[in-house]
Amino acid sequence: MDFNKKIILSVGPIVLAGLVVIASLCIPTKAPVVSKEMICQSATALDKKVYTGELVVNQALSDPKYIPFIGASELSRFDMFHPNVLAEKYSRNYRPYLLGQSGSSLLNQYTMLNSLNNAPASGKIVAIVALSSFEDNDYQNDNFVNSYSELQTMKWLSSLEKVTEEDKIFADNLLQMPGSIISPVFNQALKKVSNGEKPNDFHRLVSKMKYYFDKNIETRFGVKVDDNPKHKKSKMYIYNNGIAENLNSLPDTYDEETLFKLSEKIGKKYSSNNKVGYYNPFYKMNIKNKPHKFNQMSGKYKDRYHGISKGFADFELLLSEIAERKLDAYFILPTMHPEWLKHTGLPKKSIDDLNAKLTEQLTSQGFNNILDMNQLSGDYLMQDPLHIGWRGWMELDKAIKPFLEGPKNPNLDYQLNDKFYSDEWKNYRP
Incomplete structure (x- = not known):
């Protein structure tokens, strides 16, 4: 031989x-059946593999008890007034299902919702809009890349039968992202979609094979949100233990006035090492221990303006998917800690104009459930520059509790308007 x-x-x-x-x-x-225990745990885990995959989230949202809460890092700020803690403590008829990662963009949220097999069985969704989604810089695009799901993108690309305006805009956005998130083969397909053309048969076949490959990898190896749930470094332990610890700190009976007073008391307690109301660990780590870096931020945002941004088109993409799924939606509009506004020099008009445009974009198209946190006042609304604080969660709960506990609105009438994709709207100043 x-x-x-x-x-x-x-x-x-x-x-x-x-x-x-x-x-x-x-x-x-065939996808395996996910246990009820895993679904329960995944609701608070903020696990990236769940968020960028499809196995667990599809089965979780087929249960009408779970209502998707989409957002970014603010979802992970657990205290006793967090929506998941209140829902668990007071045995409400719903549970928030948290979907987001630190820095998740509106485009990530669109990709995730677009990939769902079916609309969430609850018929509802809560969207916490991040201020960072309206900053036109590389940081925003990098955030998208960090939460990017190739599986979800390949599912969309392989199933395109007719190219819509939303498909064109989504493809164009993907082409503008930094790095090599899209291979040369799929880059060609995206260029065709961006021009209003369907991917050719070869592109569809390859993207479908890639989708099934990623899906099978997820099914067999990728999703282990319940892996070592008692391990102190696992997300399952951190978040579920965070809920358990906070449950015992709440009064047994829900009373709104009592809880508001308690939220102010707790806010004062946990911001005791500074005079401006920042969460103690944030103040110690980012201000007390880094005075030079903090001082560099003085006046840094005096010329920043969130009212002009490509984020409005991304927001419209998200709205289009919510409308397509016929979801009853509640939107939480952003604010910033007043002391951070003062320190960085960011004009309050920047956020006022942003939220005014968002409100017009929503209400003119039939999305009428809105909490503008920038219109609220008082202490402990925010625990740090951008994240909801103790009383802030209570303000949110006061606003959305009837929406979450009640039935889905049977008279939804969304009238989408393509003008919100335009440069004219992007550049409009209220």
């Missing part, structure tokens, strides 16, 4: 086995 035959006989079976494995991962397989 010559040398080449020996090589083929020794290596061939390994190569063949590898090809069989790869091929098996590129064909559709």
Whole structure:
């Protein structure tokens, strides 16, 4: 037996086995049933694999008890007034299902909602809009990349039968993202979609194979949100333990006035090492221990203006998906800690104009459930520059509790307007 035959006989079976494995991962397989325990845990885990995948989130949202709360890092600020803690403590008829990561953009939220097999069975959604989504800079795009889901993108690309305005805008946005998140093959497909053309058969086949490959990887290896739930470094432990610890700190009976007073008391307690109402660890880590960096922020945002941004088009994409899914939606509009406004020099008009435009964009199209946090006043609304604080969560609960506990609005009438994708709207100043 010559040398080449020996090589083929020794290596061939390994190569063949590898090809069989790869091929098996590129064909559709039936998704396993996710346990109720895993779904319950995943509701608060903010696990990236859940957020960028589809296995767990699709099964979770098929239960009408779970209402998706989409947002970014503010979702992870657990205290006793966090929506998940209040829902658990007072045995409400719903549970928030938290979907977001630190820095998750409106475009990430659109991608995730677009990938769902079906509309959430609750028929509802809560969207916490982040101020950072309306900052036109590389930081915003980097945030998208950090929460980017190739699986969800390939699912969208492989299933395109007709290219809509939303598809064109989404494809164009993907093409503008930094880094190599899209391979050359799919880059060509996105250019076609951006121009209003369907991907060709080759692109559809390859994207479908890639989707099934990623889906099977997720099914077999990727999702372990309940892995080591008692391990102190796991997200499951951190967030579920955070809820458990806070449950015992709340009064047994829900009383709004009592809880508001308690939120102010707790806010004062946990911001005791400074005079401006920042959460103690934030103040110690970012101000007391880094005075030079803090001083560099003085007046830094005096020329920043959030009222002009490409974020309005991304927001419209999200609204289009909410309307397509016929979801009853509640929107929480952003604010900033007043002391941070003062320190950075950001004009309050920047946020006022942003929220005025968001409100017009929402109400003119039939989205009428809105809490503008920038219109609220008082202490402890925010725990740091951008994240909701103790009394802030109570203000949110006061606003959305009837919406969450009640039935879905049977008379939804969304009238979408493409003008909100335009440069004219982006550049409009109220």
